[in-house]
Amino acid sequence: MELGLTLGDSSKPLIGLMEKHPHQTSKELGLGFTTTLSIGPNITTQIDQLQHEEQNTRTENLHQLDLLPQLSFPWNPPQNEFGVSSRSLEVNVVPPVTAVAVAEDEAVLSSSPNSAASSFQMDLCIYSRGGSGGGGGSLSGSGGNKRDFSDGEGYDQRNSSRVSDEDDNSVLGNTRKKLRLSKDQSAFLEESFKEHHTLNPKQKLALAKQLNLRPRQVEVWFQNRRARTKLKQTEVDCEYLKRCCETLTEENRRLHKELQELRALKTSNPFNMQLPATTLTMCPSCERVATNSTATSSVTNNTSAATINASNKTSDDSTSKVDIGFPFGKSKFQPQQHLELN
DNA sequence: ATGGCGGCTATGTTTACGTCA
């Protein structure tokens, strides 16, 4: 049984839900049981890896490593006079005026009537969204949004797209033009995302420069990427828990059935129940009495004939009763010692 | 100590775009 995450985030194939929600009870998570589950022989290794990686991640976060300059990607674009990659990207190339603005760290747009920026401002008039803050660049309609695009990024996008769409003469009014990132750009961002899931401002600027994008675009891409990763991980977790639940239900059903059979056997032929004492074991973790077949083996051992301690020869129910009911809620119970799913 | 401010992230929503029947 293999559960994998395939969204370019293979570094974290499986994250235990409990680890991710250390302060939430299983009930809050909607699980209805408190267990640490183990599926497949590799789960411990995976968790160890994840813990190790998480530690690394924490270390990264603590030191805020600026890894970008050291990154070596399949292609390392040469720089043009703007300090911007001159590699030709198929789409979404920021026009020179925007590139300059990026290179100058989102410089305030020139108001010179003859400059390219002036036409840019004209485009702003076309593309400013109605009722969203006006031409000042602020998109905070309700005052709750403190991000007011003071760097003008949000409008660069419309400008660049407008320039690229001038040929088709499409007047889009209040609609925003959205451009797909090129494969190279996406791949580069993915590589960077593998290195670190968040960017500090320096890294953001460096990435934007290298990819010929605006810092805001890089920022948004990382936001969306994190969201996608989380969504995917949630789906994986849900599927994982669903399978665990199914397995545990089946195990519970099987054990109840086994218990019934034992009781029936005991009732019908009490003298044949005198069996060696060694067949009864105590689970070291949950301190519950269990038979050998369940305490040391796997749930796949369906045909095991559970035995009852021979010391209970008297057939006294109070002493010979074997509680095989699944011990949900036992805090010490660690199913990974009992369950192995194939 | 406290409040305002700016920067950041997480999360949810909107919307443009690509694909496919």
Next chain:
DNA sequence: ACTGACGTAAACATAGCCGCC
């Protein structure tokens, strides 16, 4: 070729947290 449904991803909106002053 055209079209509508649908999925995806870029962009946006909002709330909350944190550090700084």
